Amino acid sequence: MVLPPLFIISMETGNAVRRTWKRRWGQRYSYLLFLLPAFVVVIFLTVYPLTRVFYLSFYRYNPIRNIDRFVGFGNYTRLFSDRFFLIGLKNTFLFSVGATMTEVILGLGLALLFNVKFRGRKLLLPLVIFPMMFSTMVICAIWRSMYHYEYGIFNYALRSLGLDPVKWLIDRNLALWSVVLVDIWQWTPMAFLILLAGLQSIPVELYEAARVDGATGVRLFRHITLPLLRNHIFLALLLRSIDTFKIFDKVYALTGGGPGTATETISFYIYREGFRYFNVGRASAAAVVMFFAVGLVSVLYIRQVWRRER
Amino acid sequence: MRKILLTLLFFLCITALALPKEKLVIAGRDGGYGAALQIAVDLFMERNPDVKIELLKLPYKGLYEKLVIDLSAGIGAYDIVMLDDPWATEFMSLGWLASLEELGYTLDPDFVSPALAVCHYPYPDGVLYALPHVGNVELFAYRKDLFEKYGLKSPPETWADILQAVAVISTKEPGVHGVVFRGRKGNPIVTGFLPILWGFGADIVKDGEVVLNSREAVAALKFFLLLKQYAPEGVEIYNSSEVREALLAGDVAVAIEVWPAWVPDLDNPEKSKVVGKVEIIPAPGLVEKSSPMLGTWLLGISSASRNKELALKFLEFVTSAEVQKLLTLQVGHAPTRKSVLTDPEVVAKYRWFPNQLAALEAAVPRPRVLVWSEIEGILGEYLQLALIGELSPEEAIGEATQRIAEVLGG
Numbered sequence: 001m002v003l004p005p006l007f008i009i010s011m012e013t014g015n016a017v018r019r020t021w022k023r024r025w026g027q028r029y030s031y032l033l034f035l036l037p038a039f040v041v042v043i044f045l046t047v048y049p050l051t052r053v054f055y056l057s058f059y060r061y062n063p064i065r066n067i068d069r070f071v072g073f074g075n076y077t078r079l080f081s082d083r084f085f086l087i088g089l090k091n092t093f094l095f096s097v098g099a100t101m102t103e104v105i106l107g108l109g110l111a112l113l114f115n116v117k118f119r120g121r122k123l124l125l126p127l128v129i130f131p132m133m134f135s136t137m138v139i140c141a142i143w144r145s146m147y148h149y150e151y152g153i154f155n156y157a158l159r160s161l162g163l164d165p166v167k168w169l170i171d172r173n174l175a176l177w178s179v180v181l182v183d184i185w186q187w188t189p190m191a192f193l194i195l196l197a198g199l200q201s202i203p204v205e206l207y208e209a210a211r212v213d214g215a216t217g218v219r220l221f222r223h224i225t226l227p228l229l230r231n232h233i234f235l236a237l238l239l240r241s242i243d244t245f246k247i248f249d250k251v252y253a254l255t256g257g258g259p260g261t262a263t264e265t266i267s268f269y270i271y272r273e274g275f276r277y278f279n280v281g282r283a284s285a286a287a288v289v290m291f292f293a294v295g296l297v298s299v300l301y302i303r304q305v306w307r308r309e310r
Numbered sequence: 311m312r313k314i315l316l317t318l319l320f321f322l323c324i325t326a327l328a329l330p331k332e333k334l335v336i337a338g339r340d341g342g343y344g345a346a347l348q349i350a351v352d353l354f355m356e357r358n359p360d361v362k363i364e365l366l367k368l369p370y371k372g373l374y375e376k377l378v379i380d381l382s383a384g385i386g387a388y389d390i391v392m393l394d395d396p397w398a399t400e401f402m403s404l405g406w407l408a409s410l411e412e413l414g415y416t417l418d419p420d421f422v423s424p425a426l427a428v429c430h431y432p433y434p435d436g437v438l439y440a441l442p443h444v445g446n447v448e449l450f451a452y453r454k455d456l457f458e459k460y461g462l463k464s465p466p467e468t469w470a471d472i473l474q475a476v477a478v479i480s481t482k483e484p485g486v487h488g489v490v491f492r493g494r495k496g497n498p499i500v501t502g503f504l505p506i507l508w509g510f511g512a513d514i515v516k517d518g519e520v521v522l523n524s525r526e527a528v529a530a531l532k533f534f535l536l537l538k539q540y541a542p543e544g545v546e547i548y549n550s551s552e553v554r555e556a557l558l559a560g561d562v563a564v565a566i567e568v569w570p571a572w573v574p575d576l577d578n579p580e581k582s583k584v585v586g587k588v589e590i591i592p593a594p595g596l597v598e599k600s601s602p603m604l605g606t607w608l609l610g611i612s613s614a615s616r617n618k619e620l621a622l623k624f625l626e627f628v629t630s631a632e633v634q635k636l637l638t639l640q641v642g643h644a645p646t647r648k649s650v651l652t653d654p655e656v657v658a659k660y661r662w663f664p665n666q667l668a669a670l671e672a673a674v675p676r677p678r679v680l681v682w683s684e685i686e687g688i689l690g691e692y693l694q695l696a697l698i699g700e701l702s703p704e705e706a707i708g709e710a711t712q713r714i715a716e717v718l719g720g
Contacts (some may be wrong), residue, residue, distance in 0.1 A: 150544075
């Protein structure tokens with residue numbers, strides 16, 4: 001078949017247009033193609049599980065017992081009338097605030113110390129960050145034996161000083177703080193490293209200029225170090241609070257949530273409901289509560305950092 | 311090039327031929343249980359060179375979670391599974407295990423009956439889904455030397471005898487606490503408390519209904535709190551390792567809960583300060599006769615296994631009298647066969663075996679309900695709240711009953 005010349009021209013123009021369009025589209029949107037694998041991973045590993053958890057939190061769902069029925073806010077009302085969940089919420093909050101604050105303050109102290117050059121600094125640095133490198137289970141086994149009322153090294157030391165032994169993990173009012181102490185021991189190095197990196201990024205010229213103007217120790221710290229370290233402090237606070245809010249392993253290994261409800265936490269509650277009793281709906285509702293709590297804390301921190309940057 | 315390819319192909323064929331034809335995967339426990347099963351696995355492979363067995367040694371909770379996920383989805387990653395007897399109702403009623411009779415197994419009357427009864431669903435004589443592998447039963451340990459020293463009734467017969475004895479020893483014998491048990495919340499405290507609860511004539515679940523809220527149960531819990539006065543400081547968080555340490559160090563006169571696997575160390579001079587001084591008996595009774603708690607470990611075959619005949623062959627092998635005796639003599643395995651528990655050579659090595667057999671024969675299993683693990687969790691939480699004085703015994707039993715009823719109600 002022979003095509004009329006006009007038709008051929010229009011076809012060629014069409015192809016050219018398509019090619020240009022393709023090129024433009026390729027230039028403008030090709031990055032989407034590169035992002036696709038990451039999108040897929042996020043959708044499968046974050047978006048899907050998250051929506052599923054939200055969805056399941058409105059169901060009484062137990063896969064083992066074949067229970068699957070819609071209960072609306074039933075799981076939530078039950079959660080907030082459950083003594084174990086409420087105490088878990090309170091304990092998690094206390095744990096998170098106590099551990100995070102102490103870790104960041106101690107970390108700051110250590111960072112200031114290590115920011116000054118002194119003999120043996122290179123040798124001491126790895127020693128200080130050592131606790132972070134151990135497995136938590138190993139650490140807990142060791143601390144558990146050190147905390148032992150009768151045979152533990154702490155009480156041995158107290159007894160040899162003529163003092164009364166302490167009920168580290170036994171006393172209801174002390175157990176949570178004994179777990180906090182283990183967390184502080186293990187994770188202060190992380191806050192320390194973040195803050196040390198922050199300190200080392202502050203230009204020395206600033207201090208020199210301030211010194212020329214007559215500023216000394218405390219004033220240098222208040223007016224130069226602290227403001228410039230602010231974002232790093234917030235980062236350390238954010239990372240440590242998210243991590244401590246999830247506290248599970250130490251409770252599992254040190255006290256099993258006891259004595260009584262003294263070391264019950266939300267993660268422990270979720271684990272028990274979800275993986276031991278397979279009350280997946282109830283565990284999901286608790287996870288949603290935790291999601292919002294962590295989300296709220298993160299947003300507060302991030303807003304602080306952004307406000308400063310603007 | 312062709313030569314190289316041909317040589318490679320030849321070696322591939324040789325390797326393929328050398329590979330075992332059949333493979334079994336066993337999901338089992340870690341620690342002593344794993345060591346015992348490993349001996350049996352090695353022996354089986356030695357006698358059956360065609361077979362390759364992979365034994366996974368998992369911790370208690372990890373094993374349960376892995377089994378539930380694999381069996382409920384019918385994945386079939388494990389051919390043989392090791393299960394604690396309170397999981398049996400769940401596993402068997404949901405069709406996760408293969409019927410052994412359908413595979414051609416004939417019942418052996420040599421197994422101690424309570425241990426065999428929990429292998430059936432419906433309990434105690436329905437379809438046979440598993441074989442009893444570890445004849446665990448909760449035993450009771452007391453310091454015979456101290457009981458005799460203070461003129462106390464030895465062996466003690468009732469819980470009232472025990473309370474009197476631990477009170478006397480606690481006050482008179484320096485450095486020795488009257489009693490020790492696992493007070494940690496969850497499974498440990500429930501396990502320690504059950505023989506007392508049953509001994510007082512109370513129960514948790516009967517015919518699918520919760521019957522915990524009774525005068526007897528409250529009395530049993532009050533008694534448990536009385537005993538606690540004579541326990542070491544911190545018993546609220548004691549688990550097996552602390553109980554064992556205290557017993558081996560000679561720091562306690564009575565342990566209301568010991569397990570067969572812990573007992574051999576008591577007579578081992580390298581580990582124990584009380585060699586020959588500790589007597590092992592079934593837990594005492596009170597209103598009811600002695601009611602030791604059954605803790606049998608079973609071996610079953612996954613419904614999704616693709617190698618059921620071979621799996622059955624292994625099951626028969628590992629539970630045979632010959633292998634049980636070997637494991638018992640080598641690593642202190644707790645047998646489930648009467649013939650092994652009474653074997654003169656075995657009894658000569660483990661002097662308490664006649665008492666262990668008596669305990670096993672009198673043993674009571676935990677309630678045969680689908681949701682035992684949740685009931686145990688709830689009871690464990692409330693028992694501990696009572697133990698640390700946060701709730702009164704009446705409140706603890708009352709609240710626990712209410713929550714168990716909720717769980718049973720679905």
